[in-house]
Amino acid sequence: YEHFRDCLSSVLIxxxxxxxxxxxxxxxxxKQASKKNSQDLVDxxxxxxxxxxxxxxxxxxDYIARSIFTTLPxxxxxxxxxxxxxxxxxxxxxxxxxxxxxxxxxxxDPSITDSLHAYSILSxxxxxxxxxxxVLTTYFAxxxxxxxxxxxxxxxxxxxxxxxxxxxxxxxxxxIPRMVHxxxxxxxxxxxxxxxxxxxxxxxxxxxxxxxxxxxxxxxxYYTVELLLEQREVxxxxxxxxxxxxxxx
Numbered sequence: 001y002e003h004f005r006d007c008l009s010s011v012l013i014x015x016x017x018x019x020x021x022x023x024x025x026x027x028x029x030x031k032q033a034s035k036k037n038s039q040d041l042v043d044x045x046x047x048x049x050x051x052x053x054x055x056x057x058x059x060x061x062d063y064i065a066r067s068i069f070t071t072l073p074x075x076x077x078x079x080x081x082x083x084x085x086x087x088x089x090x091x092x093x094x095x096x097x098x099x100x101x102x103x104x105x106x107x108x109d110p111s112i113t114d115s116l117h118a119y120s121i122l123s124x125x126x127x128x129x130x131x132x133x134x135v136l137t138t139y140f141a142x143x144x145x146x147x148x149x150x151x152x153x154x155x156x157x158x159x160x161x162x163x164x165x166x167x168x169x170x171x172x173x174x175x176i177p178r179m180v181h182x183x184x185x186x187x188x189x190x191x192x193x194x195x196x197x198x199x200x201x202x203x204x205x206x207x208x209x210x211x212x213x214x215x216x217x218x219x220x221x222y223y224t225v226e227l228l229l230e231q232r233e234v235x236x237x238x239x240x241x242x243x244x245x246x247x248x249x
Contacts, residue, residue: 001077005065005246006169007139010203011131012061013241014211015121054243062246064112068132071108076136079143094144096136098129104136105129138203142169160202161225162209162234163242172198173206175223177215184219199225204241209234 069077076092084090092100105128116122122131159166175197176184184190201209212234213222222228229235 101129157200162205162238170200
């Protein structure tokens with residue numbers, strides 16, 4: 001579940017930061033833990049505190065993620081690299097399409113879609129299936145792909161190198177994007193032995209970095225964590241997303 005929540009939160013945060021919602025976040029009133037539907041939405045406590053706002057967003061994301069995840073078939077809820085290796089002919093193939101996703105979520109509570117529309121995460125031109133298909137594709141890859149080769153930085157990295165969250169899954173970000181490796185060496189921006197330098201980032205920060213600058217600019221101007229954090233926009237996002245915490249169950 002934690003893997004799926006991380007994948008979904010990256011997409012939700014990206015959409016919310018691109019176009020902030022016009023409404024305060026609401027969450028389900030958890031009166032009956034065994035029930036997954038027919039519960040009324042209640043207003044979160046109104047506050048101007050950034051910490052409390054981040055807490056409300058965390059609860060909202062956790063509620064959406066759990067509601068969707070528990071609707072998925074059991075096999076998808078327990079994906080591992082070993083399970084796919086032992087059953088290569090699984091019925092689920094990546095990448096997931098909107099059509100495939102729609103067949104997996106036939107019992108999803110309609111209130112989830114309503115909530116995503118309410119906060120402008122979905123629009124009239126976007127379905128929940130098109131929103132979730134890349135999330136499922138990323139989740140599938142995260143659960144079934146063997147770990148990347150060992151890196152000199154991974155051994156000492158226990159937290160996202162931008163937001164400093166140490167309890168969330170990390171992925172490696174090529175500080176010099178692979179798409180411009182040849183150009184970087186040819187034009188003298190970097191030596192060949194520098195091309196594999198990576199930063200270990202959470203999904204939300206990883207997505208933000210690639211929205212912040214194109215590959216060539218990342219290679220020429222923002223090729224270290226320090227250079228990234230010198231940018232006000234990056235530092236502000238890292239500070240904000242670092243406040244998000246998932247409540248224990």
